[in-house]
Amino acid sequence: MYCLVKFAPLFLAVAVCNGWLFGDFVGKRSELDEISLWPLPQKFQSSAVAFKLSPARFQIVQAKQSSAGPSCSILENAFRLETFSQLVYEDDYGVNNINKTDISDFPRFAHRGILLDSSRHFLPLKVILANLEAMAMNKFNVFHWHIVDDHSFPYMSRTFPELSQKGAYHPFTHVYTPSDVKMVIEFARMRGIRVIPEFDTPGHTESWGNGIKDLLTPCYSDSSPSGAFGPVNPILNSSYDFMTQFFKEISTVFPDAYIHLGGDEVDFSCWESNPDIQRFMVQQGFGTDYSKLESFYIQRLLDIVAATKKGYMVWQEVFDNGVKLKADTQIHVWKGRPQYQDEMAQVTAAGFNALLSTPWYLNRISYGQDWVNIYKADPQNFTGTDAQKKLVIGGEACLWGEYVDATNLTPRLWPRASAVAERLWSDKSVTDVDNAYNRLVQHRCRMVKRGIPAEPLFVGHCRQEYKGL
Amino acid sequence: MYCLVKFAPLFLAVAVCNGWLFGDFVGKRSELDEISLWPLPQKFQSSAVAFKLSPARFQIVQAKQSSAGPSCSILENAFRLETFSQLVYEDDYGVNNINKTDISDFPRFAHRGILLDSSRHFLPLKVILANLEAMAMNKFNVFHWHIVDDHSFPYMSRTFPELSQKGAYHPFTHVYTPSDVKMVIEFARMRGIRVIPEFDTPGHTESWGNGIKDLLTPCYSDSSPSGAFGPVNPILNSSYDFMTQFFKEISTVFPDAYIHLGGDEVDFSCWESNPDIQRFMVQQGFGTDYSKLESFYIQRLLDIVAATKKGYMVWQEVFDNGVKLKADTQIHVWKGRPQYQDEMAQVTAAGFNALLSTPWYLNRISYGQDWVNIYKADPQNFTGTDAQKKLVIGGEACLWGEYVDATNLTPRLWPRASAVAERLWSDKSVTDVDNAYNRLVQHRCRMVKRGIPAEPLFVGHCRQEYKGL
Numbered sequence: 033m034y035c036l037v038k039f040a041p042l043f044l045a046v047a048v049c050n051g052w053l054f055g056d057f058v059g060k061r062s063e064l065d066e067i068s069l070w071p072l073p074q075k076f077q078s079s080a081v082a083f084k085l086s087p088a089r090f091q092i093v094q095a096k097q098s099s100a101g102p103s104c105s106i107l108e109n110a111f112r113l114e115t116f117s118q119l120v121y122e123d124d125y126g127v128n129n130i131n132k133t134d135i136s137d138f139p140r141f142a143h144r145g146i147l148l149d150s151s152r153h154f155l156p157l158k159v160i161l162a163n164l165e166a167m168a169m170n171k172f173n174v175f176h177w178h179i180v181d182d183h184s185f186p187y188m189s190r191t192f193p194e195l196s197q198k199g200a201y202h203p204f205t206h207v208y209t210p211s212d213v214k215m216v217i218e219f220a221r222m223r224g225i226r227v228i229p230e231f232d233t234p235g236h237t238e239s240w241g242n243g244i245k246d247l248l249t250p251c252y253s254d255s256s257p258s259g260a261f262g263p264v265n266p267i268l269n270s271s272y273d274f275m276t277q278f279f280k281e282i283s284t285v286f287p288d289a290y291i292h293l294g295g296d297e298v299d300f301s302c303w304e305s306n307p308d309i310q311r312f313m314v315q316q317g318f319g320t321d322y323s324k325l326e327s328f329y330i331q332r333l334l335d336i337v338a339a340t341k342k343g344y345m346v347w348q349e350v351f352d353n354g355v356k357l358k359a360d361t362q363i364h365v366w367k368g369r370p371q372y373q374d375e376m377a378q379v380t381a382a383g384f385n386a387l388l389s390t391p392w393y394l395n396r397i398s399y400g401q402d403w404v405n406i407y408k409a410d411p412q413n414f415t416g417t418d419a420q421k422k423l424v425i426g427g428e429a430c431l432w433g434e435y436v437d438a439t440n441l442t443p444r445l446w447p448r449a450s451a452v453a454e455r456l457w458s459d460k461s462v463t464d465v466d467n468a469y470n471r472l473v474q475h476r477c478r479m480v481k482r483g484i485p486a487e488p489l490f491v492g493h494c495r496q497e498y499k500g501l
Numbered sequence: 502m503y504c505l506v507k508f509a510p511l512f513l514a515v516a517v518c519n520g521w522l523f524g525d526f527v528g529k530r531s532e533l534d535e536i537s538l539w540p541l542p543q544k545f546q547s548s549a550v551a552f553k554l555s556p557a558r559f560q561i562v563q564a565k566q567s568s569a570g571p572s573c574s575i576l577e578n579a580f581r582l583e584t585f586s587q588l589v590y591e592d593d594y595g596v597n598n599i600n601k602t603d604i605s606d607f608p609r610f611a612h613r614g615i616l617l618d619s620s621r622h623f624l625p626l627k628v629i630l631a632n633l634e635a636m637a638m639n640k641f642n643v644f645h646w647h648i649v650d651d652h653s654f655p656y657m658s659r660t661f662p663e664l665s666q667k668g669a670y671h672p673f674t675h676v677y678t679p680s681d682v683k684m685v686i687e688f689a690r691m692r693g694i695r696v697i698p699e700f701d702t703p704g705h706t707e708s709w710g711n712g713i714k715d716l717l718t719p720c721y722s723d724s725s726p727s728g729a730f731g732p733v734n735p736i737l738n739s740s741y742d743f744m745t746q747f748f749k750e751i752s753t754v755f756p757d758a759y760i761h762l763g764g765d766e767v768d769f770s771c772w773e774s775n776p777d778i779q780r781f782m783v784q785q786g787f788g789t790d791y792s793k794l795e796s797f798y799i800q801r802l803l804d805i806v807a808a809t810k811k812g813y814m815v816w817q818e819v820f821d822n823g824v825k826l827k828a829d830t831q832i833h834v835w836k837g838r839p840q841y842q843d844e845m846a847q848v849t850a851a852g853f854n855a856l857l858s859t860p861w862y863l864n865r866i867s868y869g870q871d872w873v874n875i876y877k878a879d880p881q882n883f884t885g886t887d888a889q890k891k892l893v894i895g896g897e898a899c900l901w902g903e904y905v906d907a908t909n910l911t912p913r914l915w916p917r918a919s920a921v922a923e924r925l926w927s928d929k930s931v932t933d934v935d936n937a938y939n940r941l942v943q944h945r946c947r948m949v950k951r952g953i954p955a956e957p958l959f960v961g962h963c964r965q966e967y968k969g970l
Contacts, residue, residue: 153961154962162970202962206962397866398868399867435959
């Protein structure tokens with residue numbers, strides 16, 4: 033879909049074939065310890081033959097067999113290739129060197145994502161862009177933007193401007209304008225990263241209710257409205273009319289083929305308290321099974337979104353509740369109970385694409401080197417057939433926003449998310465923790481050198497320490 | 502000892518009596534919710550009478566009864582008083598207001614410290630200075646600088662330059678020069694903060710051994726030296742000669758009346774392996790009790806430091822091992838077993854000043870609002886007489902450096918250390934967690950506004966979010 037993605041295997045080859053012809057041969061180098069690729073390529077052979085790089089004369093050219101012309105600006109831009117730059121090391125004299133290296137590379141999984149949550153705390157544009165840069169350094173290719181939730185609605189909608197006017201923490205300073213959103217998408221696209229927005233309904237929508245009258249269910253207490261509101265009201269046609277218009281806008285603003293529709297953690301207590309909802313349940317013959325009402329809502333929402341020609345991702349509850357889903361629906365596994373391995377098996381046994389996040393909730397922190405367990409988790413580590421394993425399209429590291437904002441998000445995410453990056457990119461056999469530690473220590477210093485405040489794994493230092501706070 | 506400390510009660514009174522005479526009366530204000538003092542003053546009475554502050558005309562003058570003249574530059578400088586600035590709030594029109602307020606304030610404990618560790622990771626000067634600024638905002642008055650340890654020796658000694666030349670992570674980029682140290686001390690002094698350096702011996706000294714021949718004990722394996730080294734060699738006169746010269750320098754570089762001498766976690770295995778040490782143990786009649794050898798070393802070290810006219814702080818092991826201590830020695834309690842309450846009782850029962858850190862090891866992190874338990878700990882919460890309680894001079898929040906450096910130190914420390922700040926400053930009765938939450942949320946936004954990346958307590962926003970990464 034994007035030029036960059038399409039040509040990825042090609043331009044890697046270009047760098048391999050031609051890159052160092054423009055360096056100066058400087059003889060053999062015995063120690064390769066300065067070279068630490070992350071994530072590890074699928075096939076990689078380095079030799080001791082080293083070349084010096086001259087900033088003035090160095091260039092990357094396309095191989096003769098390349099089918100991409102110079103008109104592909106993304107490819108031209110991408111000649112700052114991540115893997116190539118990791119091969120360059122500074123010697124004791126400050127000269128950039130590179131060793132003759134053959135690399136043949138491709139990702140193990142197609143979907144390698146990071147979820148950021150801009151609702152619990154507003155994330156300034158600068159923070160999002162810096163993390164897209166870090167994602168590119170780690171070969172992540174999906175930014176799952178959990179853009180709105182109960183606590184605030186920072187997305188500025190052209191169709192319903194009152195959503196952010198009344199639902200954001202502040203209508204001017206704590207919003208993403210259409211041009212902000214465009215910038216995020218374009219900045220990501222230039223780095224081979226898709227932006228998948230999540231607009232989670234029918235739960236997690238408290239902030240939506242400020243701007244849209246009657247969208248949320250009025251909760252009752254002692255047979256009168258309590259003043260509180262619950263999930264989207266699933267029994268009013270106006271709710272679906274709103275969703276139709278809203279997702280029509282979203283489908284044009286975000287060019288990716290997929291939208292994440294949420295569908296998690298719907299609290300039934302408000303629905304249960306509301307006499308109109310109770311009456312509707314009887315009419316529909318749902319008894320007291322409110323998950324049937326949830327499915328009723330989701331079913332209609334999926335039809336609305338399908339009409340925009342987008343595919344959809346949903347949290348696992350939507351699958352668990354037996355909602356009828358299009359064959360290309362992607363099921364996002366996040367719960368710890370039942371065991372995520374069982375859920376992965378069930379989702380793929382039903383023929384759906386599965387994405388894993390359960391072991392990668394990076395908002396959860398503990399003392400010490402927790403990257404090790406993050407690194408050990410494998411999305412295909414469940415009991416199932418080869419066909420089932422092939423339905424696993426990847427995973428996402430999630431950094432939910434309750435305890436993070438611009439002050440601490442970046443060091444909390446990196447390099448812990450780098451452990452996920454290697455799991456999703458490199459061969460399944462790449463599991464040596466000691467080896468990973470040594471490479472990751474250097475990789476995190478590389479991020480620091482580029483201005484990303486990636487936190488240390490353990491005691492030690494970087495040649496260039498972080499210059500911010 | 503410092504002008505600022507001496508006059509602290511005085512200039513607070515000045516601000517109260519005269520500060521707002523230079524503001525414009527703007528009538529009554531019903532809501533005081535914008536005013537959130539941290540730490541809470543001992544006595545505080547705010548009225549609804551509000552004054553506008555004009556940046557052009559506002560000034561603070563001394564009361565007639567003030568004994569400090571305009572020559573006290575620290576007092577002049579300190580007219581940026583922390584408590585006063587917290588009383589100022591911005592109204593909806595961006596005008597700074599202040600309400601008529603009477604404050605009578607003094608700290609509950611004299612010693613309110615933060616320990617930073619610049620050995621496990623080097624901390625750039627900028628990070629130290631920013632945290633001194635944050636300390637002042639929280640009325641901390643001691644910077645306990647755990648400047649060197651096993652992993653690196655960044656302190657550049659004039660007497661023994663080889664210590665940092667060979668013991669720092671890098672001899673030029675990862676060191677504190679004499680002028681760096683001077684700057685830290687002066688920057689702290691202007692904010693009423695003492696700098697107490699820690700040079701921990703005889704353990705935690707691996708990095709010292711690179712620069713000073715024969716300082717450390719050679720470890721043996723199968724009756725020959727293994728190549729590894731243990732704690733400072735306590736049986737050589739040269740060790741004590743070195744310490745005499747070294748602490749003579751330290752006592753002049755650091756003006757504070759106290760030095761922290763460490764003395765924690767001495768590993769006996771290397772001493773046990775060394776035949777010369779074994780022989781010495783026999784000569785001294787120590788049997789196989791190596792804590793007697795440790796005490797032998799510490800005893801001589803304390804005499805050396807006492808000769809420089811400095812007082813000393815030590816970690817609790819020195820007390821636990823029964824070393825003979827000067828009456829003014831401060832015992833720093835840090836262990837969790839036995840319970841720190843018992844240790845506090847024993848230390849004070851023996852007549853020594855006690856400092857608490859056990860519940861305030863802020864390097865230990867967990868998911869969620871861990872500031873609450875930090876806030877609830879009280880250094881006087883142990884079984885003992887009033888006389889014992891009076892020997893508790895305060896405490897320190899410790900941020901050990903295994904997992905922190907410039908990338909993540911500041912948000913990990915703040916506002917969690919603010920919880921310690923209030924415990925050490927405010928009245929014992931100030932324990933309401935909900936009230937503290939509301940004030941601390943605003944206090945952390947105040948830090949963010951001043952450029953300190955203090956992390957969020959929970960979901961929410963600041964009017965001005967952090968502008969860095």
